[in-house]
Amino acid sequence: MDTHYDVVIVGAGITGAILAWQAAEAGRSVLVLEAGTDTSRTYAGYHSQVETFFGAAAKTPEAPWRYNANAPSPDIPGVGTPGADYFVERGPVPFASTYARLAGGTTLHWLGTCLRMIPEDFDCATRFGQGLDWPIGYADLAPDYERAEWEIGVAGDVRDQAHLGITFRDGYQYPMERIPPSYSDGLLSEKVDGMLVEVGGQTARLLVRSTPAGRNSTPRPGYRPVGAVDLAEGFGPADAGQDLVRDLGERCQGNSACVPICPVQAKYNALKTLAKAVATGRVTVLTQAVAARVVTEGRRVTGIEYLRYAAPDRPEHGSFIARGTTYVLACHAVENAKLLLMSGLQSPNGLVGANLTDHPTVLAWGLAPEQAGAYRGPLSTSGIEDLRGGAFRSELGAFRIEVGNDGWLWPMGAPDTTVTDAVAKGLFGRALRDTLRDRIGRQVRMGCLVEQPSSTRNRVTLDPSQVDALGLPRPVITYDLEPYVLKGMAAAAATMRTVFAQAGIEDRTDPKDSFLSIATWENQALPWGGAGHLSGTHCMGTGPESSVVDAQQRSWQHDNLFVAGPGSMPSMGTANPTLTVAALAFRTARDLIASPEERGATV
Amino acid sequence: MISKVPRAIRDRVLPRPDQGDAFAALSAALTGFSVLELAGTGVGDRYLAFLARVFPDVLPDLLAAWSEVERKPPGEIDAALRARILDDAKLGPFARQILELWYTATWTPMPAAWNSAYGDHHDGFDAELTAAAYPEGLMWRAGVGTHPTAARPGGFGTWAFRPREG
Numbered sequence: 001m002d003t004h005y006d007v008v009i010v011g012a013g014i015t016g017a018i019l020a021w022q023a024a025e026a027g028r029s030v031l032v033l034e035a036g037t038d039t040s041r042t043y044a045g046y047h048s049q050v051e052t053f054f055g056a057a058a059k060t061p062e063a064p065w066r067y068n069a070n071a072p073s074p075d076i077p078g079v080g081t082p083g084a085d086y087f088v089e090r091g092p093v094p095f096a097s098t099y100a101r102l103a104g105g106t107t108l109h110w111l112g113t114c115l116r117m118i119p120e121d122f123d124c125a126t127r128f129g130q131g132l133d134w135p136i137g138y139a140d141l142a143p144d145y146e147r148a149e150w151e152i153g154v155a156g157d158v159r160d161q162a163h164l165g166i167t168f169r170d171g172y173q174y175p176m177e178r179i180p181p182s183y184s185d186g187l188l189s190e191k192v193d194g195m196l197v198e199v200g201g202q203t204a205r206l207l208v209r210s211t212p213a214g215r216n217s218t219p220r221p222g223y224r225p226v227g228a229v230d231l232a233e234g235f236g237p238a239d240a241g242q243d244l245v246r247d248l249g250e251r252c253q254g255n256s257a258c259v260p261i262c263p264v265q266a267k268y269n270a271l272k273t274l275a276k277a278v279a280t281g282r283v284t285v286l287t288q289a290v291a292a293r294v295v296t297e298g299r300r301v302t303g304i305e306y307l308r309y310a311a312p313d314r315p316e317h318g319s320f321i322a323r324g325t326t327y328v329l330a331c332h333a334v335e336n337a338k339l340l341l342m343s344g345l346q347s348p349n350g351l352v353g354a355n356l357t358d359h360p361t362v363l364a365w366g367l368a369p370e371q372a373g374a375y376r377g378p379l380s381t382s383g384i385e386d387l388r389g390g391a392f393r394s395e396l397g398a399f400r401i402e403v404g405n406d407g408w409l410w411p412m413g414a415p416d417t418t419v420t421d422a423v424a425k426g427l428f429g430r431a432l433r434d435t436l437r438d439r440i441g442r443q444v445r446m447g448c449l450v451e452q453p454s455s456t457r458n459r460v461t462l463d464p465s466q467v468d469a470l471g472l473p474r475p476v477i478t479y480d481l482e483p484y485v486l487k488g489m490a491a492a493a494a495t496m497r498t499v500f501a502q503a504g505i506e507d508r509t510d511p512k513d514s515f516l517s518i519a520t521w522e523n524q525a526l527p528w529g530g531a532g533h534l535s536g537t538h539c540m541g542t543g544p545e546s547s548v549v550d551a552q553q554r555s556w557q558h559d560n561l562f563v564a565g566p567g568s569m570p571s572m573g574t575a576n577p578t579l580t581v582a583a584l585a586f587r588t589a590r591d592l593i594a595s596p597e598e599r600g601a602t603v
Numbered sequence: 604m605i606s607k608v609p610r611a612i613r614d615r616v617l618p619r620p621d622q623g624d625a626f627a628a629l630s631a632a633l634t635g636f637s638v639l640e641l642a643g644t645g646v647g648d649r650y651l652a653f654l655a656r657v658f659p660d661v662l663p664d665l666l667a668a669w670s671e672v673e674r675k676p677p678g679e680i681d682a683a684l685r686a687r688i689l690d691d692a693k694l695g696p697f698a699r700q701i702l703e704l705w706y707t708a709t710w711t712p713m714p715a716a717w718n719s720a721y722g723d724h725h726d727g728f729d730a731e732l733t734a735a736a737y738p739e740g741l742m743w744r745a746g747v748g749t750h751p752t753a754a755r756p757g758g759f760g761t762w763a764f765r766p767r768e769g
Contacts, residue, residue: 050753054737055730057709059752180763217759254762257753375749377762405762415742415749419706423699428689429681433635433745436706440746441766 005031005284007592008304008324010291010339011331013105014270014578015565015585018151019328021277022589030283031322032274033306035071035331036102038287040271043230050263061109061532064261065100068312069469071290073101076530088466088476095479096517097358097530099332103287104271106332106532109260111379112213112267113576114154115400116145118389119165121573124453128393130484131453132355132570135542135551138165141583146172148582149212152268153226155179156212163209164389175223178210179252182405184372184444185210185382191503192384199491200392206499208403211383214268214578215252225250226272228265256406258379267378288312291331292319292472294343294561301327301561307470315469326560326592330585333567334475337460337537340563342473347557351548353461355454355536357572360481361402362489362528363411363516364496365445366505374407374443375415381405387495388574397451397488400574401496407443411514411527415440444505447529448492451574452485454536486521493526533577535566552591553584564588622666626651629669632684633702636741641705644739649732650704657726658697665694693721708740709733 006028009016020030039045049064056063062075067082075083077094087095099106119138124131146169149156155176158168181189189208196203216225227249249264258267265272277283286308293305304327309317329336337353346352384401392398408414415436422435458480462473481489493509500507509527511518516527541547544556553568555561566577568584627638627647634641641647654662665688672683689695696717704710710728718724728736738754748766750757 051734052730053753055734057728057733180760182762183765186763251759253756253758254750254760255753255756256750256762261753263753371747371766373748373762373764373766375743375746375752376757376766381762409752415746416707416709416740419703419742423703423706426689428633428635428684428699428702430635432702433741436742436745437747440742441748 003031005029005322005324007031007326007328008033008322009328009330010304011105011329011335011565012103012270012274012285012287013330013332013565014107014273014582016105016328016330017270017273017277018582018585019330019564019589019592020283021273021280022586023592024277024280024282026593028282028593030277031324032283032285033289033291033304033322034103034285034287035290035335036068036100036287037312038103038285039066040102040104040108040269041230041274043228046228046230046265046271047263050261053261059260061260062098062100065102065108066312068101070288070309070312070315070317071101072468072474074098086468086474088463088474090476090478093480093519094517095356095358095477095530096528097532097534099334099532099534101335103274103285104269107269107578110532110578111258111576112215113380114149114152114156114212114214114579115385115575116161116166117573117575117580120389120393121571121575124393124571124573130393132539132541134570135540141580141587142167142169144583144586145579147586148579150175151273152214152579152582153216153223154212154214154579155217157210160209161212163385173220174212176217176219176225179213179215179217179378179381181210182373182377182381184368184374184405185403187368187370187372188382188403188503192499195499195502197495197498199387199495200390200395202390202392204386204390206384206386208382209385211381211402213378213381215258215378216250216266217252226268229271229275252378254377256376256379290470290472291339292342292470294327294329294339294345295321296343296345296558299557299559301558309470317470326562326595328562328564328592330564332565333534333537334460336563336565336567338462338473338475340538341460341462345557347544347548349545351456351539353537354456354459355539355570356458356460356477356479356534357452357454357536359449359531359533359572359574360452360485360489360519360528361447361449361531362492362496362526363445363447363514364493364500364507364509365408365411365443366500366507366509367439368442368444369504369506371441372444374405374441375409377405379404379406384499393451395487396491397453397485398574399448399450399488399492401492401499402447402449404445404447406445407440408445410447410529411445411516413515414443418443446496446499448489448496449531449533449574449576450485450488450492451572452481454539454570455482460537481519486519486526489519489526489528490521490524493524531576533566533572535569535572535577537567538563539570540568541570553588554591562588562592622651622655622662623648625666625669628673629666630701630705632672632680633698634705634741636705636744640744644741646708646736646739649735650701653710653728653732654701657724661693661697661721665697668694706741706745708736708738
């Protein structure tokens with residue numbers, strides 16, 4: 001293990017994969033250390049996880065991705081799986097979001113939503129007095145949004161997305177046509193488009209818009225969709241005599257399983273970019289290698305100590321050091337902060353781990369007046385985005401309304417619980433079948449992703465007495481929902497009620513029946529869940545006194561260290577963060593490749 | 604190609620001669636799906652094998668009770684099923700669990716109160732049976748246009764069409 005690499009990257013998710021690929025294309029040698037397994041990198045291995053999902057008693061977002069005690073990852077609190085105990089929750093509110101630790105990262109179970117942030121999100125402190133400003137603006141990031149959209153393979157239409165200040169370069173278009181909106185999106189659109197709602201003293205006109213998504217659709221000229229990884233070596237023609245599988249995943253089939261697992265990989269995952277990186281011949285991926293310490297001398301990182309284990313279910317491991325010229329931590333918000341903290345690298349301003357943020361998502365569910373086609377197609381194909389911005393953000397959190405195609409799955413665990421309820425009422429036989437026939441397809445739900453400004457009170461810390469199977473600390477989470485967020489959640493719930501009434505949807509939202517967490521604002525119970533949008537644990541800023549990394553995601557403390565990913569985001573606004581994370585990775589890659597030390601690096 | 608279907612799979616599809624017919628008929632009465640529709644799931648015999656193995660002291664009683672119900676005129680079957688089986692303290696919860704099994708493809712362990720009265724049978728599906736059963740849950744067939752999450756997709760763009768009455 002004496003090899004010296006130009007770049008050592010911790011984490012084989014979307015940030016690590018893009019940086020590895022970009023650095024390798026520029027001639028650099030790259031080592032990627034991944035804490036979890038490489039199961040997903042072969043087609044057969046990926047598909048075995050579909051079987052694991054089928055066999056799981058609790059079909060949570062984490063269900064396909066086998067729990068790994070040596071690289072544990074969180075699960076939804078209360079589901080009884082081992083991951084549900086990974087976070088040491090200090091409250092007062094349980095943190096309700098998860099991420100994955102294995103090659104491909106959390107893009108293995110993301111929904112695929114690829115909204116850009118709106119320009120006002122980048123200076124929410126200046127404009128609204130909330131959270132933290134970014135050191136860069138929308139215009140700075142726009143070219144990298146384009147690169148990210150073409151690398152992820154986003155299906156969308158700029159005509160649907162140019163709103164609230166979002167602009168596109170003349171002639172720019174997404175690589176694929178928009179995903180067809182669902183039948184229920186159409187029903188909603190007929191009733192809701194043009195209706196007026198009032199939020200925070202402002203009136204907004206609502207419009208149901210298609211959601212841009214990293215999901216394969218009809219390609220525009222010049223673009224070839226990227227299907228499942230490793231088809232040639234796994235189930236390719238030589239193996240099965242089936243030419244058809246070569247194209248597997250080049251279109252969404254409508255498996256309705258974006259979360260927890262797209263069976264055909266029609267939805268983007270970072271394995272696709274990682275495969276391109278490896279194909280350069282300059283990238284080595286080492287899995288089952290858990291980074292345990294960032295080794296430093298003064299302002300320079302000199303190595304990454306990592307623990308390599310032979311089997312996920314056994315703690316035996318060896319300890320090694322990876323050495324390179326430049327280092328990148330790219331293992332998601334919580335793990336990046338954890339790694340810095342357990343290396344004794346808290347920054348002097350105390351901001352490593354601070355500003356942990358999510359999108360608390362308030363749910364509403366009801367019965368459509370006619371058969372609406374629930375449980376079909378991508379889990380969401382449209383949203384109502386008109387309340388993502390506005391002057392009201394000085395008083396309460398902005399929100400976007402995600403329109404679901406997944407019935408009451410998220411709030412109620414339906415349709416299973418629909419069956420249980422009907423049987424408990426004494427129904428059986430033809431009457432039961434007819435009742436379910438009437439109900440299941442009419443189940444609709446919406447979810448409002450509410451803005452949560454950065455707060456130093458919400459943070460990741462460590463407690464040396466709380467360790468995992470390898471003896472590494474588990475993340476201690478302190479998390480709360482501030483009045484600004486709760487006000488936004490209450491306004492979101494009220495807006496969804498108004499939309500339901502306008503669309504003739506019978507409101508069946510009942511927090512008592514739900515698996516969701518319950519927040520309260522002014523005596524109103526708000527059923528909510530985490531969005532899986534963890535961010536903000538090593539925020540970027542304009543100087544070392546007020547931030548952890550600069551606008552290139554370079555550490556203020558160490559000259560040859562980048563700390564990259566959603567943890568660098570001072571705010572998310574209301575945009576699902578992955579597209580912005582990918583855009584930042586392209587931005588960081590340019591800086592990494594262009595830096596003086598890297599220009600002198602040997603190849 | 605039929606001859607290449609592994610024996611283990613063929614055996615799953617074909618009903619067992621001893622209890623299979625009664626179990627299929629009872630299941631049809633409980634679920635509102637026909638015996639043929641239930642056979643089409645391919646997992647009924649595995650459900651029966653599970654029940655026969657884990658509940659050897661309960662299943663014969665249930666099937667015996669069904670044989671009484673089954674002899675009623677067609678118009679009286681539902682009422683007899685309710686009176687003789689679903690309202691019975693021992694057989695009722697067991698039959699409802701079987702009904703839910705057909706719809707959700709998940710075996711929920713018997714409730715604690717039932718266990719304390721009739722014994723804890725340490726009942727649960729293993730991952731292999733859960734995986735085999737999962738896409739066969741009748742709830743996906745009962746809904747209009749629905750399909751099991753991650754299985755039997757409709758094809759690109761089909762979600763945009765009016766759901767068809769199946």
